Amino acid sequence: TDAYEVNNTKAKAKSIPVNTNITALIGTSTDKDWFSFTNTASEPNIRVTLSGLPADYDIYFFNTAGTKVTSSENAGTEDEIIIWNTSTVGxxxxxxxxxxxxxxxxxxxxxxxxxxxxxxxxTGSLNDTEITGTLTNIYPNPSNGNMVVEYNSSSPSGIQMIAYDLIGRVIFNEQSFASEGTNSYSVNIHDLAPGVYVFEILNGKDVSRMKFTVQK
Structure with a gap:
């Protein structure tokens, strides 16, 4: 059963809770499901995930003015994801x-x-989180959020270091510099909940990433 019907039009969009999985049906070839939700000033950034698809479903995303601003239309039953980083609350x-x-x-x-x-x-795939490129080591791993990141650069260059959780929320973002050869960076990311995260280094078009685990 679908607890959110009837919601076939924008005017009949059903309000749903955030940070919660809800389930619903596309029951006929003409069925459309509309949902509404509200962000907050303390948590304005939005990630919409449509998963567990039994058929080829897509999603449209509408801003606070009711205008379609983006969509996710992957083929088949691949998950659909929309990210809308914003300061607009509504x-x-x-x-x-x-x-x-x-x-x-x-x-x-x-x-x-x-x-x-x-x-x-x-940007990038959250599934592509093994050792790639020239990010060679993170230790200790697991850690409590204090760790050393080793990175090998073919030439002197500016780099960007980013860490994020497995749904893509950025938890650390810092600019630094890499000398030619092996570089070591002391990284202290405070107040991380235990779990698995991804550390990424951007150097021009080169992207290197590695998983790390926080234990406390």
């Missing part, structure tokens, strides 16, 4: 629909709207 809307009339009258999809005080990461 009520936003999301429309879920079946691409080309796709539907499944018995299996639900999952929709989650996450809010964050920090901007969500908007």
């Amino acid at each position: 009520t936003y809307k999301v429309k879920v629909y079946g691409a080309g009339g796709s539907f499944n009258s018995s299996s639900c999809y999952t929709l989650n709207v996450s809010l964050s005080s920090s901007p969500f990461r908007t």
Whole structure:
């Protein structure tokens, strides 16, 4: 069953809680699901995730003025993700629909709207989080948030160091400089909850990333 019907139009959009998974159905070829939610001044940044798709579903995202501003339209049953980093507080809307009339009258999809005080990461794949490029080591790993990051650079250059959680919320962002050869950086990221995170170094077009774990 779908607890959010009838919500087939923008005017009938159903309010949903944030930072919570909700489930609903696209039950016919013409069914469309509209939802609304409100961000806050303390957590204005928005990440919408549509997952567990039983068919090819897509999402449109509407700003506080009711204007469609972006969409996610991946093929097949791949997750759909929209990130909207903003300072504008208000009520936003999301429309879920079946691409080309796709539907499944018995299996639900999952929709989650996450809010964050920090901007969500908007580039790269969160699944590509093993050792890549020239970020060679993080130690100790696990750590309590105090760690050393080792990075090898082919030439002197400015770099950007970023850390984020597995839903893309940026928790650390700092500019630094890399000399030619091996570089070591002492990084202290305060007040991290235990869990798995990703550390990334940007050097021009080169992107290097590695997972690290916080234990307390």
